[in-house]
Amino acid sequence: DGGITQSPKYLFRKEGQNVTLSCEQNLNHDAMYWYRQDPGQGLRLIYYSQIVNDFQKGDIAEGYSVSREKKESFPLTVTSAQKNPTAFYLCASSIARGANNEQFFGPGTRLTVL
């Protein structure tokens, strides 16, 4: 089955710890995205990548970092610098980054900072 997988589904972290969220896709898509979802705020773009070894900051990149060493993988690290990391994180991919291209979403990771 083609699709996007995110792991883990639920993640708990102590304050001051870095944590990495996994996102893998087997759709052969060039572009990948990370969004953060908070209640009543819709989705906000954290980082995106249009091609391997390249990525760009989105609207709320502070306190996050990413890498794109392989086409199928786009892990997100939530660092201790992120002041309010508790949220639902969604990864997505599309054929290319363009206005008409549908984005396919993973099932999400819910991060809770204790």
Next chain:
Amino acid sequence: AQSVTQLDSHVSVSEGTPVLLRCNYSSSYSPSLFWYVQHPNKGLQLLLKYTSAATLVKGINGFEAEFKKSETSFHLTKPSAHMSDAAEYFCVVTFQAGTALIFGKGTTLSVSS
């Protein structure tokens, strides 16, 4: 500036009655418009998209939306609600200039029996 507004944060309907979820956008460019649905603790699923072809777009699960340029609207409708339609719905806009996706804040649809 480009933006998208979902006019209702919460819509409640009875099973079997029509659904209307409203979305307006503002842009200097020709938009591409999407509606996504999200069930609790799940990812987003595409319902339908408008990309400058037919202005009336049919999607999955009986949903459809009409692009009205004069009103800068892209409202989502369904003739008869089903219990399984209860979810959160997002109106999403992108533009020919290739700017980032812009999400509305979402509309929660409740369906009662």
